[in-house]
Amino acid sequence: MSNQVYQVFEEVEFKAKLLAQYWNNFHIEISQHLPETYQPEIQELSQNLETALNQLIDELRHPTLTLATTGTTSSGKSTLVNLLCGAEIVPVAVSEMSAGTVTIEYSPEKSLIIHETPGALWECGEWRGISEDRIYQRLYQVMISYIENRETQPNLPCPQSTIYYPFRLLKEFNLELPEGTKVRILDLPGLAYVGDAGNADVIKQCRQALCIVTYNSAETDSQKVKSLLQEVVQQVKELGGSPARMLFTLNRIDVFRADRNWPETENRFFENTIRSIKNELTEQLKEYTEEIEKLEVVKLSTWPALLSLQVQNHDDIYSADACKKADNHFNGLIEDILEDLSRNTQKWNRHDRNRVAEALWQKSYAGEFQQNLKDHINQHFPQLVIPQIIERFNIAAGNAITEWSTQTTTAILKVQRKAINRSVKTFHTLG
Ligand SMILES: Nc1nc2c(ncn2[C@@H]2O[C@H](COP(=O)(O)OP(=O)(O)OP(=O)(O)O)[C@@H](O)[C@H]2O)c(=O)[nH]1
Numbered sequence: 394m395s396n397q398v399y400q401v402f403e404e405v406e407f408k409a410k411l412l413a414q415y416w417n418n419f420h421i422e423i424s425q426h427l428p429e430t431y432q433p434e435i436q437e438l439s440q441n442l443e444t445a446l447n448q449l450i451d452e453l454r455h456p457t458l459t460l461a462t463t464g465t466t467s468s469g470k471s472t473l474v475n476l477l478c479g480a481e482i483v484p485v486a487v488s489e490m491s492a493g494t495v496t497i498e499y500s501p502e503k504s505l506i507i508h509e510t511p512g513a514l515w516e517c518g519e520w521r522g523i524s525e526d527r528i529y530q531r532l533y534q535v536m537i538s539y540i541e542n543r544e545t546q547p548n549l550p551c552p553q554s555t556i557y558y559p560f561r562l563l564k565e566f567n568l569e570l571p572e573g574t575k576v577r578i579l580d581l582p583g584l585a586y587v588g589d590a591g592n593a594d595v596i597k598q599c600r601q602a603l604c605i606v607t608y609n610s611a612e613t614d615s616q617k618v619k620s621l622l623q624e625v626v627q628q629v630k631e632l633g634g635s636p637a638r639m640l641f642t643l644n645r646i647d648v649f650r651a652d653r654n655w656p657e658t659e660n661r662f663f664e665n666t667i668r669s670i671k672n673e674l675t676e677q678l679k680e681y682t683e684e685i686e687k688l689e690v691v692k693l694s695t696w697p698a699l700l701s702l703q704v705q706n707h708d709d710i711y712s713a714d715a716c717k718k719a720d721n722h723f724n725g726l727i728e729d730i731l732e733d734l735s736r737n738t739q740k741w742n743r744h745d746r747n748r749v750a751e752a753l754w755q756k757s758y759a760g761e762f763q764q765n766l767k768d769h770i771n772q773h774f775p776q777l778v779i780p781q782i783i784e785r786f787n788i789a790a791g792n793a794i795t796e797w798s799t800q801t802t803t804a805i806l807k808v809q810r811k812a813i814n815r816s817v818k819t820f821h822t823l824g
Pocket residue numbers: 465466467468469470471472473484485486487488489490491492581582583644645646647648693694695696697
């Protein structure tokens with residue numbers, strides 16, 4: 394992390410301390426013009442400011458970087474979260490799957506918490522030292538239970554879960570983060586369900602996150618593509634249109650491999666979709682035209698990228714299972730290599746598997762995606778973590794102090810102006 398970034402953090406801390414100093418001088422000064430009865434109020438404001446200042450300093454020294462996958466239903470958000478984690482821990486399915494928010498906090502020890510929510514129809518609790526597979530299965534049961542019951546119980550709060558996991562985003566991306574930074578990943582439901590009961594804070598969480606907006610490239614129905622775009626625009630609107638907080642991925646881009654005219658069809662789709670996204674956004678958010686032009690869009694195929702990691706797993710059974718899936722679903726990405734390999738994936742040796750893994754990684758654009766994400770985080774780190782720290786500070790004390798100071802000063806000035814007017818009048822009468 395560059396010196397410049399440290400300077401930004403130090404500057405915010407310095408300004409907040411300066412504000413506290415101004416307040417100290419101000420309230421001592423203004424107390425002379427106020428009756429004693431104001432003292433408890435002033436004391437309370439000072440106390441709150443001190444607590445908020447300590448909190449701000451602590452948060453600046455231990456900032457939290459949040460990454461959230463957002464986008465339309467079945468666009469591959471959860472698969473992407475699994476890719477960032479390097480393991481299959483959040484449930485994935487062909488049709489709508491995710492329900493509620495799953496927060497993944499970095500920790501060397503693995504554990505799962507399914508939080509108690511009112512009327513929960515599923516098992517809540519905490520499981521420590523849990524395996525990847527058990528995390529997946531438990532979350533799967535919870536989500537299915539929610540999805541099956543929400544029709545008949547529209548007010549059923551959606552499930553909220555937290556996973557503690559040593560994810561690869563932190564272990565292997567070589568992010569240049571300041572010491573003490575916490576990183577967490579959020580797996581969110583499809584945009585259409587963001588309004589579900591209990592999901593209201595999803596949008597709030599997105600505002601504080603770097604959103605990886607996933608777009609389903611496999612959707613070809615023009616009507617659906619249109620509504621997909623609308624949903625994405627809505628999402629960007631909610632986020633305030635800031636490009637620092639968004640990275641667009643055209644996911645499931647592997648579908649174009651089946652085309653006779655690949656890569657021409659893929660490139661055309663890529664260019665056209667970027668244009669449509671930007672046009673639609675500019676149309677609806679004219680005030681952000683300049684920022685929208687700077688929006689980053691990358692190609693990706695998350696599932697084969699994840700399979701590439703799984704194929705390289707040291708556990709032979711796990712790796713063999715991934716080889717089978719790669720052979721079944723992504724023939725088009727590994728066809729050159731398949732010519733040299735046995736039809737029976739069980740017989741692939743480590744060298745064969747490494748070749749397959751390499752091809753999957755390369756053809757899914759995973760390397761480019763990873764580099765892009767890394768650059769984006771390194772480039773925008775202060776904007777990604779500082780605004781919410783300042784907002785919390787303002788809510789806790791900053792706003793109240795500013796308001797109180799303005800109101801009190803105005804009131805005192807009013808009283809003084811009246812007194813002056815009275816003196817002037819008296820002066821005139823005397824005259
Ligand atoms: N071909 C292909 N399929 C993918 C890719 N990524 C995900 N999928 C498949 O797309 C389907 C949806 O994936 P999910 O990760 O569950 O999508 P999601 O956006 O989390 O879905 P919801 O949370 O239910 O909105 C699954 O069947 C995945 O296996 C990809 O890159 N290529």
